[in-house]
Amino acid sequence: MPYDVCIVGGGVVGLSSAYFLAKLGLSVNVIEKDSIGSHASGFAYGSLSPLGEAGHAEDILPELEIARMGMDIHALFAEELVENTGIQTDHRFRPALDLIFTEGEVVNAKEQVEWRTDEKGYKVEWLTREEALKTIPHISKEILGAVYTEGVADVEPYKLMLALTQGCELLGVDINHGNVVNVGREGSDIQIKTESGVTTCKNVVLAMGPWMGGTSDWLGFNVPIKPLKGQIIRLNAPNVEINCSVGWKGNYACTKPDGLLWAGTTEEDVGFNDIPTPSGRDQVIEALDKMIPNLDEATLVQHTACLRPLPLDGKIILGPISTDQNIFLATGTGRKGILLGPAMGNIISQLITGQKLEVDITSFSPNRFN
Ligand SMILES: Cc1cc2nc3c(=O)[nH]c(=O)nc-3n(C[C@H](O)[C@H](O)[C@H](O)COP(=O)(O)OP(=O)(O)OC[C@H]3O[C@@H](n4cnc5c(N)ncnc54)[C@H](O)[C@@H]3O)c2cc1C
Known part of the structure; x- marks a missing residue:
């Protein structure tokens, strides 16, 4: 029997x-x-x-509705997945504090406060230097002010993936190892070819x-996605607890529930190379030092690198392709x-089961490239 979905x-x-598909019985x-x-x-x-942070606020705007749904689902996962699997995703609400160092950044930041304030469920405010330092005393005294946002959250991604994997398996999902080399229609079915089978x-x-x-050869059109490498470090920083996500120009740092200070990140256009590098680490440390100086006693515990799927036109790609409504x-x-x-x-689960969608995804259609 063919699977309903691969x-x-x-x-x-x-x-x-x-x-979500397995939950619907597929x-x-x-x-x-x-x-x-x-x-x-x-x-x-x-x-x-969902309001953007670390100085990248407007990036989220095209997907704002999907981001709102993402927040709700993470809250659901924090209950449902944890209850079913026993694996904590470390989901928690903690504020964000975007630091502002120059007059130019002040203008942009105040605009961010304006549109963020309209979003329900969040508290967003401009803090003076003194107010920001009172909130997180470890941050740089060089700042001119900061944007404070309450209502945002975080998870531990690896634990989330563990919980999702087990959640899927409990619902009967088959998870297999294989490098898919082709996808194509075969009568009423679709065949997925890996190096070892079909x-x-x-x-x-x-x-x-x-x-x-x-996937261009399989689909007959080019999907304009490229890898964008990012590096993160985790530090043991005695006596320094940063209980909100401090951000500046795409960099961020926060003490996570594991007790470590996580800090990032780089944006490197280096193809599929995902090896952590000393220069990437130093770049992250430099930005961290600008945001949170006096971390002299901190020691490096972990250094990782991975690749973001960067859409060249800046928007997610979501939906069926016009030449085959089952792909x-x-x-x-x-x-x-x-x-x-x-x-x-x-x-995706709503699309495949023919349900009415809660959000309009027209502008994310893959057919904008076809
Ligand atoms: C440093 C860094 C920090 C980030 N921080 C955040 C954050 O704070 N918040 C946030 O929301 N996002 C964050 N992101 C972005 C987020 O991690 C990615 O957008 C997201 O993980 C992409 O998920 P994905 O499932 O599309 O891709 P992936 O996680 O890359 O998964 C794709 C999978 O497909 C598999 N695959 C590919 N080709 C084949 C094939 N031919 N056959 C079989 N399998 C195949 C790959 O092996 C891979 O496991 C961050 C990213 C980076 C790099």
Whole structure:
């Protein structure tokens, strides 16, 4: 019997899709070439920032509705997945504090406060230097002010992936290892070819993250996605607790529930090279030092690198392709896939089962490239 759905890619987008589809009673097979969650989905920072943060606020605007849905689903996962699997995702609400160092940044930041204030469920305010330092005494005294946002959250991405994997397995999802080399229609079914065999299904979801560019031959059009490398460090920083996400120009730092100070990040256009480098580490340390000086006693515990799936036109790619309504693409989450991925999985499950969608996804259609 063919599976109802095959999902290529075991990242947060693929596994969330599998989870919601299996919950609706469909038979689902996930095929992953490496290990589940072994790329960006397992090694991201884990910030859930539907209003944007770390100085990248306007990036989130095209996907704002999906981001709102992502927040709700993460809250649901924190109850449902934890209850079913016993694995904590470390979901918690903690504020964000975006630091402002120059007059130019002040103008941009005040605009951010304006549109963020309109969003329900958040408290957003401009803090003077003194107010910001009172909130987090460890931050730089060089700042001119800061944007404070309450209502944002975070998770531990690797634990989320563990919980999702087990949640999927409990719902009967088959998770297999395999490098998919071709996808094509065969009569009423779709065939997924790996290096070691063929799997047949009624629908396929391609959720291959930055590797999505490799599907051009299967689909007959180019999916403009490229990898954008990011590096993160985790530090043991005695006596320094940063209980909100401090951000500046795309960099961030926060003490996570594991007690370590996580800090990032780089944006490197270096193809599929995902090896942590000393220069990447030094760049992250330099930005961290600018935001939170006096970390002399901190020691490096872990240093990771992974690849974001960067859509070249800046928007996620979500929906069926025009030449085959049973082939779905779900990718292009860039810096916000941990937040958006679960919502995209939910939308994929609604599309495949013919349900009415809660959000309009027209502008995310893969057919804008076809
Ligand atoms: C440093 C860094 C920090 C980040 N921080 C945040 C954050 O704070 N908040 C946030 O929301 N987002 C964050 N992100 C972004 C987020 O991690 C990504 O957008 C998201 O993980 C992408 O998920 P994905 O499932 O699309 O891709 P991936 O996690 O890359 O998963 C795709 C999977 O597909 C598999 N695959 C590919 N090709 C094939 C094939 N041919 N056959 C079988 N399997 C295949 C891959 O092996 C991979 O496991 C961060 C990213 C980075 C790099």
